[in-house]
Amino acid sequence: GTGTVTASPYPAEYDREYLSPVSLGTPAQILDLDFDTGSSDLWVFSSALPKSQTGGQTLYSPGNSSTSSVLENHTWSIRYGDGSGSSGTVVNELVTIGGISARRQALEIATQVSGSFTQDAASDGLLGLAFNSINTVRPTPQKTWFDNVQSSLAAPLFTVNLKKAAVGLYTFGAIDSKAHTGSIAYAPVNTKNGFWQFPLTGYAVGTGKFSNSSIDVIADTGTTLLMLPTNVVDAYYKGVKGAYYDTEYGAMVFPCTAKMPDFIFGLGSYRGSVPGSFISYGQINTSTCYGGLQSSEGLPFGILGDILLKAQEGNDGTWSTFEIGLGKP
Numbered sequence: 007g008t009g010t011v012t013a014s015p016y017p018a019e020y021d022r023e024y025l026s027p028v029s030l031g032t033p034a035q036i037l038d039l040d041f042d043t044g045s046s047d048l049w050v051f052s053s054a055l056p057k058s059q060t061g062g063q064t065l066y067s068p069g070n071s072s073t074s075s076v077l078e079n080h081t082w083s084i085r086y087g088d089g090s091g092s093s094g095t096v097v098n099e100l101v102t103i104g105g106i107s108a109r110r111q112a113l114e115i116a117t118q119v120s121g122s123f124t125q126d127a128a129s130d131g132l133l134g135l136a137f138n139s140i141n142t143v144r145p146t147p148q149k150t151w152f153d154n155v156q157s158s159l160a161a162p163l164f165t166v167n168l169k170k171a172a173v174g175l176y177t178f179g180a181i182d183s184k185a186h187t188g189s190i191a192y193a194p195v196n197t198k199n200g201f202w203q204f205p206l207t208g209y210a211v212g213t214g215k216f217s218n219s220s221i222d223v224i225a226d227t228g229t230t231l232l233m234l235p236t237n238v239v240d241a242y243y244k245g246v247k248g249a250y251y252d253t254e255y256g257a258m259v260f261p262c263t264a265k266m267p268d269f270i271f272g273l274g275s276y277r278g279s280v281p282g283s284f285i286s287y288g289q290i291n292t293s294t295c296y297g298g299l300q301s302s303e304g305l306p307f308g309i310l311g312d313i314l315l316k317a318q319e320g321n322d323g324t325w326s327t328f329e330i331g332l333g334k335p
């Protein structure tokens with residue numbers, strides 16, 4: 007079959023993250039989860055958390071579900087690149103998304119979450135959509151929901167169509183023909199690090215010349231910003247009057263009045279574009295704005311986060327979705 011589920015940006019004006027409803031257990035407990043193609047743990051806020059670590063989230067209660075069963079002696083602990091983290095125990099549970107069910111999904115119950123999760127009332131947990139090899143459950147790593155439902159999908163793929171300040175879609179098992187015009191560009195995925203990793207074939211800034219270069223990146227719906235090698239970032243902000251590296255924020259900032267050039271990227275022979283307006287991410291004070299494009303210095307690859315993934319406009323005026331799929335359907 008195929009299943010679709012909404013992806014709603016939060017907070018509305020910042021698209022910091024996208025939340026999707028997921029049905030857990032029997033009777034159904036619906037939680038809003040952050041679908042993350044940059045990790046592979048499905049974990050939820052739970053009744054096992056100390057109240058002091060909760061902040062308005064919907065809590066999954068295994069005791070209220072007739073289909074949950076403890077995965078004895080298994081635990082998990084995850085740390086994300088932004089320093090946030092969580093840990094806990096594991097149950098097997100019925101997990102349904104857009105009508106597609108995994109009957110015995112390893113569902114990771116949080117017994118501890120870090121402060122930034124406590125403060126994020128909108129997210130009831132995460133659903134990892136990267137590869138099984140980076141799942142943190144021990145002693146036996148567990149499979150992702152996408153891996154578990156593969157056999158019930160019409161095609162072994164899912165597509166991601168995030169939008170700026172509007173509700174988008176995740177589609178499992180089919181390519182939504184209404185979500186793209188013309189042919190689809192494919193890239194070879196390298197799964198050695200457990201991510202949706204592939205090479206960009208170059209970039210251009212605004213109307214400048216396209217620079218052919220192979221840039222290793224991952225498609226990561228769980229990261230807000232676009233993170234690329236320092237030489238690319240420097241080339242981009244050369245085109246932004248008054249841009250500078252703010253050591254207090256550890257980030258590129260610029261006058262909010264600056265005209266932002268579009269960012270063009272190559273995927274094979276396809277050329278996609280991120281509107282310059284998307285790269286003015288938010289105000290840090292009345293006159294200074296924070297860059298949606300930052301350096302991936304220190305990381306083994308660049309990160310195509312939501313800033314790029316939500317960009318719908320191809321540079322030839324067509325609309326395009328960012329598709330992530332297991333192999334060619």
Ligand SMILES: N#Cc1c(N)n[nH]c1N1CCCC1
Binds near residue numbers: 040226228229
């Ligand atoms: N940092 C980071 C990160 C990432 N690269 N993918 N998902 C992430 N998070 C999900 C929730 C918090 C951070």
